[in-house]
Amino acid sequence: MAKIKTEDFIASLKEMTILEVKELVDAMKEEFGVDPSAVAVAAAPVVAEKEEDVNKTVVLKSAGGNKIQVIKLLKEITGLGLVEAKALADNGGNVKENVPADEANQLKSQLEEAGAEVELA
Numbered sequence: 437m438a439k440i441k442t443e444d445f446i447a448s449l450k451e452m453t454i455l456e457v458k459e460l461v462d463a464m465k466e467e468f469g470v471d472p473s474a475v476a477v478a479a480a481p482v483v484a485e486k487e488e489d490v491n492k493t494v495v496l497k498s499a500g501g502n503k504i505q506v507i508k509l510l511k512e513i514t515g516l517g518l519v520e521a522k523a524l525a526d527n528g529g530n531v532k533e534n535v536p537a538d539e540a541n542q543l544k545s546q547l548e549e550a551g552a553e554v555e556l557a
Contacts, residue, residue: 492540493533493557494547499525502551509550513543525552 449457464470499506503525510521514531524531531554532543540556547554 491534494531494543495555496528496531498553500551505550506552
């Protein structure tokens with residue numbers, strides 16, 4: 437069996453979820469009788485950052501010049517009524533929170549095509 441390089445092992449840890457790291461720690465305890473908790477604790481912040489990057493908040497900064505189109509799109513995206521969608525278009529704010537990055541990018545593109553200024557947080 438080929439020996440795994442430290443850099444490869446660390447790179448693999450960075451790609452794991454917290455649950456996968458816990459399962460690895462448990463397996464190492466069982467196999468070697470050693471508690472490698474220091475490895476799990478060191479890897480957890482990196483994993484947490486990656487998971488945070490997956491979910492985004494779509495934030496409307498400005499409705500732009502084509503406000504009516506933006507209001508219609510906000511109603512469609514959020515399910516808000518006309519008054520609430522208009523208030524969001526007038527004042528800006530969070531359109532959708534905690535959505536997957538792909539969906540957030542798609543919503544951002546749709547809103548920008550309608551003339552809005554949008555950012556992802």
